Amino acid sequence: GAGVSQSPSNKVTEKGKDVELRCDPISGHTALYWYRQSLGQGLEFLIYFQGNSAPDKSGLPSDRFSAERTGGSVSTLTIQRTQQEDSAVYLCASSRAGVGGLGYTFGSGTRLTVV
Amino acid sequence: AQKVTQAQTEISVVEKEDVTLDCVYETRDTTYYLFWYKQPPSGELVFLIRRNSFDEQNEISGRYSWNFQKSTSSFNFTITASQVVDSAVYFCALSPNSGYSTLTFGKGTMLLVSP
Numbered sequence: 001g002a003g004v005s006q007s008p009s010n011k012v013t014e015k016g017k018d019v020e021l022r023c024d025p026i027s028g029h030t031a032l033y034w035y036r037q038s039l040g041q042g043l044e045f046l047i048y049f050q051g052n053s054a055p056d057k058s059g060l061p062s063d064r065f066s067a068e069r070t071g072g073s074v075s076t077l078t079i080q081r082t083q084q085e086d087s088a089v090y091l092c093a094s095s096r097a098g099v100g101g102l103g104y105t106f107g108s109g110t111r112l113t114v115v
Numbered sequence: 116a117q118k119v120t121q122a123q124t125e126i127s128v129v130e131k132e133d134v135t136l137d138c139v140y141e142t143r144d145t146t147y148y149l150f151w152y153k154q155p156p157s158g159e160l161v162f163l164i165r166r167n168s169f170d171e172q173n174e175i176s177g178r179y180s181w182n183f184q185k186s187t188s189s190f191n192f193t194i195t196a197s198q199v200v201d202s203a204v205y206f207c208a209l210s211p212n213s214g215y216s217t218l219t220f221g222k223g224t225m226l227l228v229s230p
Contacts, residue, residue: 033217035220040124040222041222042206042220042221042222042223043206043208043218043220045217045218045219048217056217059217089158091160093160104160104162104218105162106152106159106160106161107159108157108158108159109158109159111158
């Protein structure tokens with residue numbers, strides 16, 4: 001597609017439920033990133049996929065968080081047993097290569113609210 | 116470890132005023148990239164500029180200008196003759212210039228431009 005597409009744009013869930021957030025990167029972009037934006041906290045790196053390489057999961061805050069990227073394209077971020085502190089905007093970005101210097105294209109994000 | 120500090124949490128100006136957003140960074144890398152992104156109320160992060168650490172020349176793009184000073188580890192952003200449409204959160208970010216890399220973001224500065 002023309003841009004990075006994320007769905008849903010908003011998600012309200014009850015504490016303890018699992019949620020799945022979807023990211024569809026720009027066609028041809030081999031690198032895909034997930035970031036979390038909490039109120040007043042800037043953007044926090046979560047996970048990075050580059051081609052067929054093993055993902056860099058170093059930013060995932062707990063084992064309740066996981067992500068997959070199928071076929072080198074669409075990615076799903078899953079949060080199990082959601083907690084109120086998981087409430088944030090989850091942003092996905094993609095780039096043509098893994099080198100950060102090329103910059104990313106971001107999606108509009110998924111606003112997750114855990115009640 | 117990398118760190119980006121945007122000391123200004125929020126700035127309010129009146130239209131047509133000039134405004135400078137500060138960014139100070141820390142890195143042990145000898146080469147790196149610096150970025151500025153704009154996040155308007157719609158939520159999507161918009162890429163503004165990338166600067167290679169080798170290039171300390173200031174850059175001007177229309178009403179925007181950037182002052183990179185390696186000696187003080189600063190990469191400040193100035194908007195001349197601000198407009199209401201400039202109201203947004205602005206993020207400064209840093210990435211290594213090696214292999215694949217993720218961006219380290221500052222916490223952002225919210226700019227409010229009133230008519």
